[in-house]
Amino acid sequence: MSNSIISVKVKKMNRNLSALPTYATTDSAGVDLCADLKEPLVISPGETVKIPTGLAIELPSQSVVALIFARSGLASRHGLGLTNGVGVIDSDYRGEIQVLLQNLGPLPVTINPGDRIAQMAFMPVFHAVFEEVLELQDSPRGAGGFGSTGIK
Secondary structure, eight states: OOOOOOEEEEEEESTTTTOOOBBTTTTSSSSSEEEHHHHHHHOOTTEEEEOOSSSEEESSTTEEEEEEEEEEHHHHHHHHHETTTSSOOOOOOSOOOOOEEESSSSSOOEEEEOOOEEEEEEEEEEEOOOOOSSSOOOOOSOOOOTTOOOOO
């Protein structure tokens, strides 16, 4: 199965940025986003910061969204995660992409200029038309939620 390709226009908000986002490997699902900082930034335990990436994008249509995810290495090694879980870049947003990082770990973490701080993946968007009904069709799971399917 081959990858689907879309064209995404990128504006460098800071002309000092050297490169456009790239995929780390040929099979990477997302591109790395880097910190566009003038100097190192220390994130204290429990602190949330907004880190600029120096990039703005134009998605090809309203049927595409860019999603910002945490980098697993930063989460596992330093306890850094995204404050909002997943960042959503709508197709009509033209401002700079910024990453909301939160230090959930016990130690301060330093982010240096150019550090890879998040990853961005592109997904299709479906707009729903909602239809109110009195009943929903039964399913084997039914209304079972949180933990209803067990852990093994």
